[in-house]
Amino acid sequence: MKAWLTLHWMAFLGTVAKLAVTPFATLLNVLVIGVALALPAGAYTLLVNLQQAVRNVSSDPEFSAFLALDVKKDEVADLDRRLRALPGVARVEFRSREAALAEFRQHPSMGDVIAALDKNPLPDAFIVRLTDTNAEDLDRLAEKVRGWANVEHVQVDSAWVRRVAAAVGLGRVAVLILAGLLSVALLAVTFNTIRLQILTQREEIAVSKLLGATNGTIRRPFYYFGALLGVLGGGAALGIVYGAFYLLNHSVAQFAALYASDFRLGALPPEDMASILGFAAALGLAGAWLSVSQHLREFEPR
Amino acid sequence: MIEFSAVTKRYPGGYEALKSVNLTIADGDLLFITGHSGAGKSTLLKLLPVIERATSGSVIVNGQNVSAMRPAAIPYLRRNIGQIFQDQKLLYDRSVFDNVMLPLSVTGVPFKDGAKRARAALDKVGLLTREKANPIALSGGEQQRLAIARAIVNRPSIIIADEPTSNLDADYAAEIIDLFVAFHQVGVTLVIATHDESAVSRAAARATVRSVQLRSGELVA
Ligand SMILES: Nc1ncnc2c1ncn2[C@@H]1O[C@H](COP(=O)(O)OP(=O)(O)O)[C@@H](O)[C@H]1O
Ligand SMILES: [Mg+2]
Numbered sequence: 072m073k074a075w076l077t078l079h080w081m082a083f084l085g086t087v088a089k090l091a092v093t094p095f096a097t098l099l100n101v102l103v104i105g106v107a108l109a110l111p112a113g114a115y116t117l118l119v120n121l122q123q124a125v126r127n128v129s130s131d132p133e134f135s136a137f138l139a140l141d142v143k144k145d146e147v148a149d150l151d152r153r154l155r156a157l158p159g160v161a162r163v164e165f166r167s168r169e170a171a172l173a174e175f176r177q178h179p180s181m182g183d184v185i186a187a188l189d190k191n192p193l194p195d196a197f198i199v200r201l202t203d204t205n206a207e208d209l210d211r212l213a214e215k216v217r218g219w220a221n222v223e224h225v226q227v228d229s230a231w232v233r234r235v236a237a238a239v240g241l242g243r244v245a246v247l248i249l250a251g252l253l254s255v256a257l258l259a260v261t262f263n264t265i266r267l268q269i270l271t272q273r274e275e276i277a278v279s280k281l282l283g284a285t286n287g288t289i290r291r292p293f294y295y296f297g298a299l300l301g302v303l304g305g306g307a308a309l310g311i312v313y314g315a316f317y318l319l320n321h322s323v324a325q326f327a328a329l330y331a332s333d334f335r336l337g338a339l340p341p342e343d344m345a346s347i348l349g350f351a352a353a354l355g356l357a358g359a360w361l362s363v364s365q366h367l368r369e370f371e372p373r
Numbered sequence: 374m375i376e377f378s379a380v381t382k383r384y385p386g387g388y389e390a391l392k393s394v395n396l397t398i399a400d401g402d403l404l405f406i407t408g409h410s411g412a413g414k415s416t417l418l419k420l421l422p423v424i425e426r427a428t429s430g431s432v433i434v435n436g437q438n439v440s441a442m443r444p445a446a447i448p449y450l451r452r453n454i455g456q457i458f459q460d461q462k463l464l465y466d467r468s469v470f471d472n473v474m475l476p477l478s479v480t481g482v483p484f485k486d487g488a489k490r491a492r493a494a495l496d497k498v499g500l501l502t503r504e505k506a507n508p509i510a511l512s513g514g515e516q517q518r519l520a521i522a523r524a525i526v527n528r529p530s531i532i533i534a535d536e537p538t539s540n541l542d543a544d545y546a547a548e549i550i551d552l553f554v555a556f557h558q559v560g561v562t563l564v565i566a567t568h569d570e571s572a573v574s575r576a577a578a579r580a581t582v583r584s585v586q587l588r589s590g591e592l593v594a
Contacts, residue, residue, distance in 0.1 A: 074481030081478060278462050281424065283452035283527070284479035285445070 078288055086295040089268075090303075097303075100264055104257050104304025104351065109311035111250035112339075112347050116312055118242050119343070120336050121235070133200040134213045137224040140168075140194055146221050147195060154199055154216070159208055162200040168193045194223060254354055257304065261297045261358025268293065269366045280370050289370070293363045294356055301355020305348040313338060374400055375421065375531070375562070380430035380440075382416050382590075390416040392590040393430070398564060400530070403557040403580055405573045406566045408587035414566035415459065417587065418533045421564070422451045434531070452480060455524030455561075457534035461516060463508045463523075469495070470504035473522050480527075494526040495519075498552060514545025521552060531562045538572045547575060554579045 090097045136154070138147065147165070154163045171193040175185050199216070201209055209227060217225040269276065276289055316336045327334040339347075375398040382391040390413045398404050406414050419425040420432045420440060427440035439450060463472055473494055477487035495501045498518035500511075508516055517537060524532055534553070538546035550572050553563055557580050567573065576582050586594045 073483065076481075077483050078481035081481075081484075274462075275464055275466075278464060279475065279479045280448075281422070281451065281456060281458075281462065282476040282479060282523075283448045283450075285448045288479050288481075 078291065082288075082291040082295050085292050086299055089292070089296060090299065097300075100260060100300055101303045101307050103260055104300065104355075105307025105311055107253040107256045107260075108305055108308035108347070108351055109315075111246050111253055112308045113312040113315060114242070114246045114249060115343075116316065116339050117336070118239055118246060119339060121242075122239055123337070124334055132209045133198055134209065134216070134225055134227045136197045136199065136216050136222050137226070138195040138197075139221050139223045142195060142221045150197065150219070150221060153219070154197055157199075157212055157215075159201050159212070160199055161202040164198040164200075166196045166198060168195045171196065257301070257351070257354045258358040258361070261300055261355045262362040264300065265293050265297060265359050265362035266366055268296070269362070273370075276367070276370055286367070289367060290363045293359045297355040297357075297359025297362075298352045299355070301351040301353070301358075302348055304355070305351025308351070309339075309344055309347060374398065374433070374435065375564070376431075376433040377417075377420075378431050378433070380417075380420065380427045380432060382413070382420065382425060383428040390590050391427075391587075394587075394590075394592050396585065396592060398562060398583075400562055401557070401560050403553065403563045403576065403582045404565070405576070405582060405584040406564065406587060407568060407570070407573065407584060409568060411589075412587040413590040414568075414587055415535050416590075418535050418564060418566050421531070421533055422454045422456055423447050452476070452527050453529050453531065455527065455529035455532040457517075457520050457524050457532070457537050459535040459539070461520045463516060463519060465507060465509050467507075468504065469500060469506050469508055469511070469519055472508060472519060473526050476523060476527050490526055490528075491522075494522040497525065498522045512545070514541055514548060517541060517545070517549055518552070521549070525556070529561070531564070532556060534563070534565045536567055536569075537565060538567060538569045543571070546572060550575045551579070 136150075138150070151163060151165060154160060168191050172185065172191050175193070199212070201212065213225045213227045216222055279289060316338070320335050323334065323336055338344075375396075377394050377396040380391055380394040381389065383389050394413075394417065396417075406417060408414050416425060420427055421434060423439050423442055430440070431438045432440045434450065435453075437450070439447075442450065464475070470488075470491060473491040474487055477490060478484075482490070492501060492504070495504055498521050500515060500518055500522060503511065503515065508519055511519060521534075521537075524534075532553075537549050537553075541549065546569070553565065554576055557563055565572075573582065573584055577584075584594075585592055
């Protein structure tokens with residue numbers, strides 16, 4: 072047990088030392104991995120921000136049904152009953168044309184326009200709120216109500232929210248593809264770096280094996296090296312994303328101000344950062360494993 | 374105990390470097406394997422730490438047929454066999470001390486214990502004052518003593534040496550032989566391949582030695 076811990080500790084120290092004796096090569100490797108990971112990490116962070124923004128503006132799921140202008144009072148009552156009977160409906164609010172007109176009158180810029188009209192152009196309306204945010208249910212109900220008599224027009228207010236959500240879903244797939252492609256690049260970087268290391272250390276490896284080193288002992292430092300390279304690269308990626316967002320936020324603030332919003336690009340939640348670091352470490356480890364399996368074969372006893 | 378029974382080694386390409394060799398080496402023996410270049414001495418030695426495997430026959434080391442040993446067990450066998458290679462295999466990118474530490478660090482001996490044992494080994498071969506030097510700065514005889522220090526640092530019960538006195542001046546060669554005699558006197562089993570007759574006779578003058586000869590892969594005496 073103690074020997075095992077000693078071996079791990081020495082492998083780790085050796086790895087840190089190895090990274091430290093070639094600071095420039097290490098820096099370049101870390102940057103290559105960092106840049107490669109920064110693209111999907113940055114895109115992902117943007118998506119998270121976008122989703123957050125959408126969630127903030129999207130109200131409860133509701134639609135408005137505008138009635139025909141010549142609708143009768145008992146027909147309104149009938150519609151009210153039928154709307155309440157629909158499945159998944161939480162609340163039905165009637166907004167009479169008189170109330171709508173009164174509201175318009177309050178509005179300073181609208182008052183004159185309304186006054187110029189000889190009769191009320193506004194229809195009666197129902198605002199129907201559903202119990203959950205399921206977009207399909209909302210669409211289905213709105214479609215159904217659209218077909219009813221005396222219903223002139225149905226407007227689903229949160230349609231654009233769903234469009235954004237769909238775009239975010241697409242973006243997610245794009246990020247995954249990007250991450251997949253760039254992971255291959257990362258894998259290649261660690262694979263090759265470790266191949267070069269094995270080449271320069273082939274004598275030490277050969278002698279160590281002759282002196283009784285197990286394959287695990289030989290491989291371990293390379294695993295540490297790959298994982299550490301991955302973590303450092305992942306850290307660099309997060310740093311790049313953070314820096315880019317810091318610079319972007321100035322413009323974002325100006326842009327958001329136009330919409331009277333105080334929206335800013337935010338950092339990823341810590342668990343997402345941890346996942347990115349973990350993912351990078353796993354990739355580095357995988358690259359190391361592939362490389363070591365490929366290149367240590369020649370040292371096996373015949 | 375080491376026992377070669379009907380050992381044949383055929384290299385890829387078909388060359389038979391050993392032909393049905395039978396040889397028993399008792400614990401504590403000081404055995405010289407002599408013979409001309411190409412006779413199969415190195416091949417015979419390489420079978421013990423399984424650097425090569427016998428094509429047929431068995432090589433028993435302490436009760437285990439090592440030529441049939443599974444790869445994962447070989448490192449543990451090698452830790453109990455001190456090897457002195459013909460080309461020494463020193464690492465010139467590190468100090469004398471670190472060279473001797475290598476067999477210990479690859480087996481996970483904690484640094485403090487390892488350093489104590491490495492210095493004891495260096496002391497035994499008279500290189501303690503050179504521990505910080507690079508092996509390249511050592512004389513030929515000193516390099517060979519460093520190789521010996523590295524071979525004994527794990528306190529193996531068996532030491533094998535391939536042409537340990539070749540390329541050495543007579544004085545240096547004598548020092549090396551005296552070291553081996555000293556190990557023999559504390560009970561270590563030594564198997565030494567050499568074509569240097571004077572090395573054998575120097576050892577024979579100081580201890581009871583055994584000597585066998587290989588000729589074209591066959592044991593003749
Ligand atoms: N790896 C190898 N592949 C093919 N032939 C080899 C190999 N190693 C040694 N030989 C051949 O085996 C014979 C015995 O070699 P070796 O055991 O090194 O003899 P010695 O040590 O007595 O000089 C030689 O003819 C040599 O050419
Ligand atoms: Mg030889």
